[in-house]
Amino acid sequence: MIYSGKAVSVQMLDDGIAELKFDLQGESVNKFNQATVQELTEAGAALKADGNVKGLIVTSGKNVFIVGADITEFTEMFKLPEDEIASWALRANQAFNGIEDLPFPTVCAINGIALGGGLEMALSCDFRVASTVAQVGLPEVKLGLFPGFGGTVRLPRVIGVDNAVEWIAAGGQHKADRALKDGVVDAVVAPEQLKDAAIALVKECLAGKIDHQAKRLEKQVAITLPPLENMMAFQTSGAFVAQQAGRNYPAPMAAVNVMQQHAGMNRDQALEVESKGFAKVAKTPQATALVGLFLADQAVKKANGAHVKKGAKxxxxxxxxxxxxxxxxxxxxxxxxxxxxxxxxxxxxxxxxxxxxxxxxxxxxxxxxxxxxxxxxxxxxxxxxxxxxxxxxxxxxxxxxxxxxxxxxxxxxxxxxxxxxxxxxxxxxxxxxxxxxxxxxxxxxxxxxxxxxxxxxxxxxxxxxxxxxxxxxxxxxxxxxxxxxxxxxxxxxxxCPGFLVNRVLFPYFGGFGMLMRDGADFQQVDKVMEKFGWPMGPAYLMDVVGIDTGVHAAAVMAEGFPERMQYDFKDVSTVMYENKRLGQKNGIGFYRYEEDKKGKPKKVVDEATYELIQPHVAARKEFDDEEIIARMMIPLCTETVRCLEDNIVGSAAEADMAMIYGIGFPPFRGGPLRYIDSIGTEAFVALCEKYAHLGGIYQAPQMLKDMAAKGESFFG
Missing domain, CATH: 3.40.50.720 (NAD(P)-binding Rossmann-like Domain)
Structure with a gap:
């Protein structure tokens, strides 16, 4: 045994070929936690020091290769200053460089899922052989990040700028045949042939039939494109990425910018640029929310697993x-x-x-x-x-x-x-x-x-x-x-009335009704809330849900929670309902609906809406965007807190995920309770107090007041 750890081991096979195996003890999958990265560093040093090793294959002892980094470690790590996060990423990269710089050919055998750090590990080898059942990708943008273990450096040098931008900025998970087509892997074989194929490839390198040094060198020098082509490749792909990602998700464009910045550098210089860029996106509120969202999703799955164990038939x-x-x-x-x-x-x-x-x-x-x-x-x-x-x-x-x-x-x-x-x-x-x-x-x-x-x-x-x-x-x-x-x-x-999602959604609609009562333009409110991140504004959402359905549910909420959801004014949705304007289901609500070329309903502004609601609302006036956001979001967020306070939902994670899954709460904001955390419980209570005169849906629940007094948050 050349090296033995709790996640990584290295042993000699035949003909001077060693096997580095990932097999994280006590876990069902391999992942890169800090201990695994440290062991990989040590294993690389042990291999370099052993004069008997002529070649290396990298394998997994589990039915996946490596699922990526251990995201549970991110929450605390990302609280560090930006320069410390960059230093951590650069140190971690030394483990991958240690494998890439070994004085003999290396081949990675990808037997299953290799995502994020798993694919970056494979890219640090000279060649990659994948099983037909393998799936690979760099999904970090879905967490508000981009690859930080050399992915932005090695991938464009292996498969070209255009393909690398697509793989990294879209964050997709690809089957083996797509990986082979794009050049991410060098061969695809049946699962039972994988290890033998990797060994055979090492032997071909040792026999001089394949120049592994030339293959390795491609990853360690600047991208070999003429300057003008290089600029055009990044500008064209960057414009497309910016359009697709939108302004609320900065990570994809940040990845493109980093790749362009280090395209003319050697590997070590490029890794420094990647590390600094990674640290910058790690400190964005989007990364905090999306990493939190991933962890909340895992918490919901764990809670559901506990339920199923209680006698599911x-x-x-x-x-x-x-x-x-x-x-x-x-x-x-x-x-x-x-x-x-x-x-x-x-x-x-x-x-x-x-x-x-x-x-x-x-x-x-x-x-x-x-x-x-x-x-x-x-x-x-x-x-x-x-x-x-x-x-x-x-x-x-x-x-x-x-x-x-x-x-x-x-x-x-x-x-x-x-x-x-x-x-x-x-x-x-x-x-x-x-x-x-x-x-x-x-x-x-x-x-x-x-x-x-x-x-x-x-x-x-x-x-x-x-x-x-x-x-x-x-x-x-x-x-x-x-x-x-x-x-x-x-x-x-x-x-309880409305259960969780509708109980939380209808105070949001209540906030919209009050804004309309006070002279807001429903089109402005829709635009502001869509800019905030909702897939559709409240008036448009009511039309899609069905105004008759909304009016019925609002009555149930008013009966169940009269102290907060019984209003002393005629809501504009009631006006729509009384005028048989039910939304998309009959072609007219706040908006009028016409079929587009694909036969789908397209909303069109209908001036008659303003005439119908005019007797029931104040004179129209412009509201500041921040006031619209506050008046819409406070009722939704405080009711979510009340559901937690009343034990309607079991945890903050389940509450937030229900709003993401059920009503399209903007994912990059993490859910209502994480949104409160992003503002701060004390600041959010102060915001509630500012608007408390509007009614019960704006008053801070006792649970939130207590948390604010203690300086607590929902997610630590």
Whole structure:
């Protein structure tokens, strides 16, 4: 054994060829934490000192290669001053340089996922051989960063500027054949041939058939393009990246700028530029939010794993009650992900609508070459329309998705319960009705919970799993498991009016209503909030959701939380509703909708909107952008805090991720609670006090006041 550590080991094979193996003890995957980087440095020194080694292969002892850096270490590290972060990155790079500078040929055998630091490790070798099942990429921009272990230096020198910009700025994860085509890897072989292929490549270098020194030199000198071509390559690709990334995500453009800056330098000079650039993006608020978002997503997955362990049952057959757009969407998603589903309704016309919805969604996948026609037919056959309960005795999970009326839902649920086998789970897709009240109609309320999908089902990643007073852990576990099988991100919440997402969303709409009452222009509010980062402003969002749906839900919120959400003025959404302006569903709401060339609704300003609301609002005036943002965001953020305070949601991470998944909260801001952290709890309470005179939705919750007094934050 040449070197032995807890993550890295080096042993001699035959013919003077050594094997450096990554196999991080106590973990299911390999990742670059600080200890692994240190061991790689030591392993490189041991290899250099051993005069018997003639060549090296780099392998993994796990079914992935290396998934990247240990992101859990970033939070504390990124609190350091910029120059210290740059120094850390430069020191870490010495480990990779140590492998690249070894006095013999090196070949990396990529057996599975190699992302971020994993691919950067592979790039430090002379050659890369990938298994057919391998996937590689540099996804750091998705964390608000760019590669900091030599990726911006080596990749453009290996595959050219254009390809490198695409790989780094888009942050994609690519299969082995794409990596081979672009030159990121040198060969692709079957998994069982991988190690032998890597050894054979080393032997060809040793036999003089391949010049590994020439290959290595390409990565250590300036990019070999004439100056004008070099400038044009970066300008052209940079303009495209800037357009795609937008101003809220600076990392992709920062990566392009860094690559252009060090293009004419040798490796060591270029790595210094990369390290400084990496430190700069690491200190941006976007990196703080997006790294936090990644960690929050992991926390949600961990929480869901804990739920599933509490007795989740197998789901071999599902059913949906109600074959409308929602029912058809649920049936489509279940079948698409491999769980057969019965779709029941009381009318053939409704079943035709549900099957039509599923067929339309599947046809789009075929059209976009994401599915072939035989697979479409097979998937569609997994949805069985019916007018009766004939096979409900075999169903494991039933999701009710009938009209949003409490009495009708109770009747349908009670009827369905009578046809189910013992232990089958029953759920309601209601968006507003109390799950505890719905459960009162059932004989086995412990087998019942809410399962709230968001529209359109096939696109929206969130599913709220709502626990009623008598819901069992096993029921929650089963529904979480089913949501995961459907490819969704479940968040478990407790029952209350609006559950989590709508309870938080409607104070945001309340803030919009107050702005309109006070003379704001809905178009200005939309533009400001879209500039803030929302995919659509509040007026546009109401049109998309459906103004009738919004008015109904607002009434539920007002009844549930009268001290905050019962308003003493006529809201403009009510004015729209009374004038039968329901939004996109009937072509007119705050905006008028016309079909574009692709047949999609395009919003057009309608001056009649101003005439309709004029009797109910103050004279129109211009508001400062910061005031609009404050008046929109305070109600949403404070209600999120109240949901945490009231134990509606289990953690800050779950609350934030529900808002990201469910209503499109700007990801680069990290979620409502991380947004409060970015301002500071004390400063946010002061902001609340500034606007508290507007009503209850602007008043800081006691939990937030207490945190501010202690100098605490939601995410440490």
């Amino acid at each position: 197998d789901i071999n057959l599902a059913a949906v009650l109600g074959a409308g757009i929602m029912g058809g969407g649920i049936a489509f998603q279940s079948a698409l992900k491999g769980t057969p589903i019965i779709m029941k309704d009381i009318a053939d016309k409704a079943l035709d609508l549900g099957m039509g919805e599923a067929s339309k969604l599947l046809a789009k996948r075929v059209e976009r070459k994401r599915m072939d026609a035989p697979t479409m037919g097979k998937t569609l056959s997994m949805i069985r329309p019916t007018l009766n309960y004939g096979d409900f005795g075999n169903v494991d999970v039933v999701v009710e998705a009938v009209v949003e009326n409490e009495k009708i839902k109770q009747s349908v649920l009670a009827e369905a319960e009578g046809h189910l086998k013992d232990g089958a789970v029953l759920a309601s897709n209601t968006s507003t009705i109390s799950i505890t009240r719905l459960a009162s109609a059932l004989k086995k309320p412990e087998n019942f919970a809410g399962m709230h999908f968001f529209n359109p089902v096939h696109m929206m990643p969130l599913v709220e799993i709502i626990r009623a007073e008598k819901t069992s852990d096993e029921t929650i576990a089963t529904l979480v498991k089913y949501a995961q099988k459907m490819g969704k991100n479940p968040v478990v919440v407790n029952d």
